[in-house]
Amino acid sequence: MKQMDRRLLILTRLREETAFRAADLAEECECSVRTVYRDIDALCQAGVPVAAMPGEGYRLAPGYHLPPIAFTVEEAVQLLLGSDLAHGLGTPEQREAARSAAAKVEAALRPDTRAETDRLRHRIRVSDWMRREPTPWLSLLQQAVANDQVLWLQYHSFSSDELTERKVEPYSLIFYGEDWHVVGYCRLREGMRDFRASRIRDAQLLPERFERMAGMLLAEDRSRSTPEEVRIWVEQSAVPWARETPAFGFDREEPAEGGAVLVYHAWDLRRLLPWVLSWGASARVLSPAHVADRVHREAAALAQRYADA
Missing domain, CATH: 1.10.10.10 (Winged helix-like DNA-binding domain superfamily/Winged helix DNA-binding domain)
Incomplete structure (x- = not known):
C-alpha cells in the first residue's frame, strides 16, 4: 500500500x-x-x-472535521459503476439511495475530474439489462437478516421438486448466480441451507427472533452428503465457451488430448446433466460410468423425441 x-x-x-x-x-x-x-x-x-x-x-480529537474528499477519476468511475449495478439488485428504496449517492459523488468532483469521468462513463457502463426488478421478497429478506427474525417460506426445492413450507433462521443474504440467496438454518431439514430467492413462492416475516450461533456456515453442512467427482472431456473448439459458462460445482480444468477435461464436484447430477447435453457431441463424460450411462440414456430419449421430426 x-x-x-x-x-x-x-x-x-x-x-x-x-x-x-x-x-x-x-x-x-x-x-x-x-x-x-x-x-x-x-x-x-x-x-x-x-x-x-x-x-x-x-x-x-473531538470536534475535528476532515476537509472534503477529492476523488480521482478512477475512484469516481468505480463508485458510479457500483451505483449503476445497485439499480438492478436492490429494493426501490435502495435504488433511490444509490441514485442519491451517485449525485453526491458527482457533485463533489472537480470540474476537470467530472469531465473526464463523464467521458469514461459513456465508454465503461452497466448494461440496461441489469436494471430489472429483483425478487419481490427482497425487502422482507433484508429485514429478516438485519433483525435476526425467523422467516416462514413456501419454497420450491430444486433437488426434490417439491413445494414445502419452511421456518428459516436467516444468517446472510448473498447475490451470486444472477439471483439473491438466503443462507440460513432450516428447521425442517435441521441444517444450513441455501434458498434461491426466485424459488420462493411466498414469504412472511415472523415476530420470533433467533440467536445466531457462532460458526454456522453453509460449507460445514455439506457433510450431509459427499459430492461426486465427475470428469468431462470437452473438445478444443468448445473449451473457451465451456470455460466461460461452467455448470454449478466446477472445480478445475486439466489439459487433455484434443481438448480439456473439466472436473466437477457434483452434489446433484440434475444440475450437471443439462450442461453436458447442451454441448452435444463436443462433450463426453469420462467418469464415473453411471453418469456416462445416464447421459447416454438422456441422449437416446432426446433422439426418440425427434424420431418423427
Missing part, C-alpha cells in the same frame, strides 16, 4: 468513535507497527489532532 493511501486509511479509521490500537491499524494496512507510529507522527506534524487514549489506542 502506498504511503498516502495508508495514511488516508489510518485517518479514516481514527474518525470512528472507537479508538484503534497501533497493532490493529498495522494489520489492516499490512505494515509494521513502527510504520504506523511514523504515519501518526506525520499526521500530527501536518496539523491533524491525533489523541492517544491510554489503554485504548488512537483517535481524532
Whole structure:
C-alpha cells in the first residue's frame, strides 16, 4: 500500500468513535507497527489532532472535521459503476439511495475530474439489462437478516421438486448466480441451507427472533452428503465457451488430448446433466460410468423425441 493511501486509511479509521490500537491499524494496512507510529507522527506534524487514549489506542480529537474528499477519476468511475449495478439488485428504496449517492459523488468532483469521468462513463457502463426488478421478497429478506427474525417460506426445492413450507433462521443474504440467496438454518431439514430467492413462492416475516450461533456456515453442512467427482472431456473448439459458462460445482480444468477435461464436484447430477447435453457431441463424460450411462440414456430419449421430426 502506498504511503498516502495508508495514511488516508489510518485517518479514516481514527474518525470512528472507537479508538484503534497501533497493532490493529498495522494489520489492516499490512505494515509494521513502527510504520504506523511514523504515519501518526506525520499526521500530527501536518496539523491533524491525533489523541492517544491510554489503554485504548488512537483517535481524532473531538470536534475535528476532515476537509472534503477529492476523488480521482478512477475512484469516481468505480463508485458510479457500483451505483449503476445497485439499480438492478436492490429494493426501490435502495435504488433511490444509490441514485442519491451517485449525485453526491458527482457533485463533489472537480470540474476537470467530472469531465473526464463523464467521458469514461459513456465508454465503461452497466448494461440496461441489469436494471430489472429483483425478487419481490427482497425487502422482507433484508429485514429478516438485519433483525435476526425467523422467516416462514413456501419454497420450491430444486433437488426434490417439491413445494414445502419452511421456518428459516436467516444468517446472510448473498447475490451470486444472477439471483439473491438466503443462507440460513432450516428447521425442517435441521441444517444450513441455501434458498434461491426466485424459488420462493411466498414469504412472511415472523415476530420470533433467533440467536445466531457462532460458526454456522453453509460449507460445514455439506457433510450431509459427499459430492461426486465427475470428469468431462470437452473438445478444443468448445473449451473457451465451456470455460466461460461452467455448470454449478466446477472445480478445475486439466489439459487433455484434443481438448480439456473439466472436473466437477457434483452434489446433484440434475444440475450437471443439462450442461453436458447442451454441448452435444463436443462433450463426453469420462467418469464415473453411471453418469456416462445416464447421459447416454438422456441422449437416446432426446433422439426418440425427434424420431418423427
